[in-house]
Amino acid sequence: MIIGEQKPLEEIMNLLGDARRVLVVGCGTCVTVCFAGGEKEAAILASALRMKSKLEGHPMEVDEVTVQRQCEWEYIDPLADRLKDYDAILSLACGIGVQAMNERFPEYVTLPGLNTTFLGLPEEHGVWVERCQACGDCILGLTFGICPIARCSKQLLNGPCGGSQNGVCEVSSDLPCAWHLIWERAIKFGQVERLLEVQPPKNWSRSRDGGPRKIVREDLRLPREE
Amino acid sequence: MKYAAEWLDKIGLGGERVRMVNLSSAMAVQFAEAVREMTEKIRQLGPNPLRNM
Amino acid sequence: MTEAFEPRILAFCCHYCAYAAADLAGVMRLNYPTGIRIVEVPCSGRVEVSEILHAFEHGADGVMVAG
Ligand code: SF4
Numbered sequence: 001m002i003i004g005e006q007k008p009l010e011e012i013m014n015l016l017g018d019a020r021r022v023l024v025v026g027c028g029t030c031v032t033v034c035f036a037g038g039e040k041e042a043a044i045l046a047s048a049l050r051m052k053s054k055l056e057g058h059p060m061e062v063d064e065v066t067v068q069r070q071c072e073w074e075y076i077d078p079l080a081d082r083l084k085d086y087d088a089i090l091s092l093a094c095g096i097g098v099q100a101m102n103e104r105f106p107e108y109v110t111l112p113g114l115n116t117t118f119l120g121l122p123e124e125h126g127v128w129v130e131r132c133q134a135c136g137d138c139i140l141g142l143t144f145g146i147c148p149i150a151r152c153s154k155q156l157l158n159g160p161c162g163g164s165q166n167g168v169c170e171v172s173s174d175l176p177c178a179w180h181l182i183w184e185r186a187i188k189f190g191q192v193e194r195l196l197e198v199q200p201p202k203n204w205s206r207s208r209d210g211g212p213r214k215i216v217r218e219d220l221r222l223p224r225e226e
Numbered sequence: 227m228k229y230a231a232e233w234l235d236k237i238g239l240g241g242e243r244v245r246m247v248n249l250s251s252a253m254a255v256q257f258a259e260a261v262r263e264m265t266e267k268i269r270q271l272g273p274n275p276l277r278n279m
Numbered sequence: 280m281t282e283a284f285e286p287r288i289l290a291f292c293c294h295y296c297a298y299a300a301a302d303l304a305g306v307m308r309l310n311y312p313t314g315i316r317i318v319e320v321p322c323s324g325r326v327e328v329s330e331i332l333h334a335f336e337h338g339a340d341g342v343m344v345a346g
């Protein structure tokens with residue numbers, strides 16, 4: 001899922017400037033499960049904004065609402081009538097949700113309350129780690145299910161590099177070397193010869209390097225009205 | 227509790243204004259003591275600045 | 280002014296432990312400050328951070344969560 005974390009309160013206050021009426025819009029999916037922007041976080045932030053703005057002498061009225069998923073029109077459309085009551089809208093979804101709001105409601109500017117950090121998973125309660133970079137051409141089948149694009153600091157396709165020491169990446173002592181893990185898996189399955197085959201450079205045109213990406217499924221499209 | 231205290235610090239009210247105590251149902255004396263301690267602490271910190279705003 | 284200040288403290292008390300302890304304190308006629316207001320909750324684990332903040336927003340000087 002998409003992992004995010006809330007921006008510092010000071011930054012949020014600066015983004016809101018001298019807004020008097022603020023609507024905090026939470027998202028009930030990815031950012032709820034990573035405790036960054038769900039219903040609970042929206043309630044906490046709204047309360048914090050009310051108190052801090054009051055203490056700083058320019059009280060804001062802050063309401064909050066949380067939609068099931070901020071990145072789908074059908075879930076945000078019901079907000080349409082409410083937005084006119086506010087002079088600032090603060091989204092607690094990932095960057096996709098923020099943009100969905102701005103795209104769907106172009107008369108308003110929706111501000112980001114989170115930093116969208118990565119695609120990953122909770123390794124344990126309270127610890128999130130990056131697992132995928134959405135490269136568009138998945139090679140997990142070659143790497144025994146461990147992604148060197150997201151998890152190797154150098155994104156090597158043939159690893160490890162000389163910086164791998166006792167299973168640890170040279171970049172940081174608490175960062176496992178992805179290629180070390182891949183080799184361990186290859187040894188476990190008795191297939192090291194598969195890793196000895198040199199991989200040619202990856203086709204990055206299917207990643208972000210090829211410009212913004214888009215998927216069209218004609219079979220799923222609804223007939224267009226003329 | 228730590229999280230609530232962090233928020234109070236960020237807001238500017240002071241994280242010391244919130245406290246967690248563990249008691250069993252028989253610990254009436256400790257309950258009264260905890261309330262007393264907390265009251266003293268808050269007395270030192272002064273009133274919640276939001277109260278008269 | 281500071282002398283007259285009687286802190287208003289909200290205590291979220293678990294039904295099974297701290298609330299029972301508070302009850303017993305009453306039965307035992309123990310003295311404790313009068314500024315405390317008790318909210319009984321089924322378990323102190325159910326107290327949300329937003330509820331603690333809510334108390335401060337509405338003028339509490341301190342909050343205790345007792346379980
Ligand atoms: S808006 Fe972002 S956080 Fe919310 S469901 Fe969509 S992808 Fe997940």
Ligand code: SF4
Nearest residue numbers: 132133135138139147
């Ligand atoms: S290879 Fe690409 S698609 Fe597959 S997990 Fe890694 S970054 Fe994601």
